[in-house]
Amino acid sequence: MRVLERNNVRLSxxxxxxxxxxxxxFGCDQGMWRHVAPAFERSHRVVLFDHVGAGGSDVAAFRPERYSSLDGYAEDVLEILDTVDLAPVTFVGHSVSAMIGALAAARRPERFARLVLVCPNPRYTDDGEYRGGFTSAEIDELLETMDENYLGWSAFIAPTIMGVPDRPELGEELTSSFCRTDPAVARHFARTTFRSDNRADLARVSTPALVVQTREDVIAPPSVGAFVHRHLAGSELVTLDAVGHCPNLSAPDQLVAAMRGYLAA
Structure with missing residues (x-):
């Protein structure tokens, strides 16, 4: 099916x-789940995919107008679910995909049994008392640097995002992932991601959710995880004893344990 090819969908x-x-x-592909997916492949039908422009997706399918907001990515998710035609799913979204999943669940709640939102951030820019992690000027500078030197930006920002300087190999891996993403698509996705504001959309989500936060995260500070938890009715919040924005790589055992505990309950 065309959708499966577009998003390089893999089932196990x-x-x-x-x-x-x-x-x-953002900047990753389905390989970021390689330490998490195997833990569920005996008990679940696991679906992995790449957002358009990432990994093994079809870059030719990228349309700037479709992906000018996270709604376009949410529509991709719904098309994938309609194509594989499985029962209501547990959707595990990391970083920006946490909000993409929330938007999809708000639109089509019958397709979702539960959400697991790993380091979510509905708005990256500070706004009044809300602290998203960045000032408006910092976001502008980040995007300008990406435009001027995407590869250099990747090498600089990836270790910061990973947040584990004692494990430089993880920062190097994230840098490599950024560099595999089509630069033009990555710059567009970055603007869509970092200028988004989906705080009001949280109230539209009725699907039960687990919010997973690390104790230190420069991209999605703990206060943001708490904000998401407060504004998602009936959600649960777990803070991992880990640092950085990518616990699926830096603390996969803790993430798997949190997911298993939530699903068992």
């Missing part, structure tokens, strides 16, 4: 098992 695990979709964050 027993047919008929409860479905779980794992969605990667």
């Amino acid at each position: 695990g027993p047919e008929g098992a409860p479905p779980m979709v794992l969605a990667h964050g």
Whole structure:
């Protein structure tokens, strides 16, 4: 099917098992789940995919007008779910994909059983008492630097995002992932991501959710995780004893344990 090729969809695990979709964050691809997906492949039908422009996706499918907001990515998710035609899924979204999943669930709640939102951020720019992690000037500078030297920006920002300087190999891996993403698409996705404001959309989500936060995260500070938890009715909040924005790489055992505990409950 065209949708499966567009998003490089991969399925594993027993047919008929409860479905779980794992969605990667900005600058990444489905390989970011390689330490998490195997933990669920015996108990779940696991669905992995790449956002358009990332990994093995079809870059030719990129349309600036479609992806000018996160709604376009949410529509992709819904098209994937309609194509694989599985039962209501547990959707695990990392970083910006947490909000993409929330938008999709708000639009089509019947497709979602639960959400697991890993380091979500509905608005990256500070606004009054809300602290998203960046000032408006900092976001402008970040995007300008990407335009001027995307590869240099990737090498600089990836270790900061990863947040574990004692494990430089993880920062190097994230840098490599950024560099595999089509630069033009990455710059567009960055603008869509970092200028988004989906705080009001949280009230539209009725799907039960687990919010997973690390104790230190420069991209999605703990206060943002608490904000998401407060504004998602019936949600739960877990703070991992880990640092950085990518616990799926830096603390996968903790993330898997939190997910298993939530799903078992």
